[in-house]
Amino acid sequence: MTGRLLLDENLSPRLAAALGETFPGSVHVRDLQLRGQSDEQIWAVAAEHSYTIISKDDDFRGMSLLRGAPPKVIWLVVGNTSTTELLRILLTHSTAIETFITEPDTSLLTISKPRP
Template sequence: MTIRLLADENISWRIKRLLTEWDILPVNEIVGIKPLSDMAIWKFAKANDYLILTFDEDFIDIHNLYSFPPKIIWLRTGNINTSIISEQLLLREQKILDFMLNDELGVYEIYL
């Protein structure tokens, strides 16, 4: 099973180069320079079977209103370096895969 992440605009597109075994789509590749609303990102992720990778608590609010899919990986780390994000995701790869398969969970929180 491949981990498919839609990386929110606050996460550098460089994460795609660091997690080459994963299917990562930075939001800026969808729209170029035009920003998308959080709801548009949520709808895109749902329609295209992506998990949302974000620092943004607004996605939790959307999740609370509409549930899932899409599932959300919420980085509760503050603004950190992209290489640290990728390292932390790789350390949790099996837990993320388990989260993807769990029909009862919609949000996976990562704290540092």
């Protein structure tokens, strides 16, 4: 079973389409007319529609630590990374992401850029 990802606006919209085969139903905030909306609004939509938020934004990490799930949050600690490299990192972690999404007792997954 895979989960749907909601990509925050600090990530490229192209990632949603590229991740679609591995995580069907994944969308970017712009696809849901959420571009420019508050983190609170994005959080509410993700919770209501069973999305896992994926973001570089530390605010979502903080919200997850304070509130728990839903929604679940994948926090990316990758610095300035090209969309191609970020896609590679996410696909490398796809099994861990799928496990995280289905694990009922966790609300936050941190993914870091691998060290050279």
